[in-house]
Amino acid sequence: MPIQWFPGHMTSARKKAAETMAHIDVVIEVLDARLPEASGNPMIRELRLFRQRPCLKLLNKADLADPEATRAWLDFYNRQAGVKAVAISAKKTGEVARIPGLCQTLAPHRDDNFKPLRMMIMGIPNVGKSTLMNALVKRKIAAVGDEPAVTKSQQSVVLSPRLTLVDTPGLMWPKIEHDSDGYMLAASHAIGRNAVLEEEVATFLAGILLARYPGLLAERYKFSVQGLDAPGVLEAVARKRGCLLKGRGGELDLEKAAMLLLTDYRSGVLGRVSLETPKSRQAMLAAASVAGVQPESGAETEPESER
Numbered sequence: 001m002p003i004q005w006f007p008g009h010m011t012s013a014r015k016k017a018a019e020t021m022a023h024i025d026v027v028i029e030v031l032d033a034r035l036p037e038a039s040g041n042p043m044i045r046e047l048r049l050f051r052q053r054p055c056l057k058l059l060n061k062a063d064l065a066d067p068e069a070t071r072a073w074l075d076f077y078n079r080q081a082g083v084k085a086v087a088i089s090a091k092k093t094g095e096v097a098r099i100p101g102l103c104q105t106l107a108p109h110r111d112d113n114f115k116p117l118r119m120m121i122m123g124i125p126n127v128g129k130s131t132l133m134n135a136l137v138k139r140k141i142a143a144v145g146d147e148p149a150v151t152k153s154q155q156s157v158v159l160s161p162r163l164t165l166v167d168t169p170g171l172m173w174p175k176i177e178h179d180s181d182g183y184m185l186a187a188s189h190a191i192g193r194n195a196v197l198e199e200e201v202a203t204f205l206a207g208i209l210l211a212r213y214p215g216l217l218a219e220r221y222k223f224s225v226q227g228l229d230a231p232g233v234l235e236a237v238a239r240k241r242g243c244l245l246k247g248r249g250g251e252l253d254l255e256k257a258a259m260l261l262l263t264d265y266r267s268g269v270l271g272r273v274s275l276e277t278p279k280s281r282q283a284m285l286a287a288a289s290v291a292g293v294q295p296e297s298g299a300e301t302e303p304e305s306e307r
Helices: 009-021 042-050 067-078 099-106 129-137 179-187 198-212 214-221 230-240 254-267 278-290
Strands: 026-032 055-060 083-087 117-123 155-160 163-167
Touching: 009 042, 009 117, 026 042, 026 099, 026 129, 055 067, 055 099, 067 083, 067 278, 083 099, 099 117, 099 129, 117 129, 129 155, 129 163, 179 198, 179 254, 198 214, 198 230, 198 254, 214 230, 230 254
Parallel strands: 026 055, 026 117, 055 083, 117 163
Antiparallel strands: 155 163
């Protein structure tokens, strides 16, 4: 089932973001390092290109992502004009402290008390923007929660006479073009639970884990993955963890098993997992093109060297 999620407040949030971008110098786009392109809102790219604003792409939650995949993504983004990409964990103050300096390199003309550097944090829900904002200002001014769309309004903070920062609500886009993107977003908890079926999302996740990280599955749940398909992984998790429906004669509770698998992935307990790489992204887009599905407007394309 295709996944779509675009709460009503995001329409007004997008309009406000477009207005604010006219008065900032650098866009700080926060991405999930485990799914950088799937977690990149094409509307943000359209807005910043229209205003010709450089972009610092932060691959957040890098401590949860596959380091090899993250290196490939950094190479991918750092080849793009007007873009600088770094991998961080917004929970690590030392890494966050580098961000103003990195933004300064993208707008060297804004470097005095008369022309302060104006930065704007953008990204999809639940990707770590509020955690980043709190770390930058060194106090809690943004609500942080484990549910997407906690922040619903903009706020501006003066960091110093030379630095100002605007935080924006998490923005989705009206139509997710590729089903796999919707499932990756849902698996990473960027989409509200009312818009998804956890069992379907977990089955999608299990398929990726089987293909790329079978050892992590076997180590975490202590079962052999040989001969299993994605639904079989959920069944195996249910058996190992005693997920049974009450009064149903030992019938497996696959919904509970799905939540166990999703929670283990989201928290990093399962291990360092990336759901996409530049090469897997290119393969997905190529398959979609053959099937007659065009990439969303403004989607990034992969350099020839990554194909």
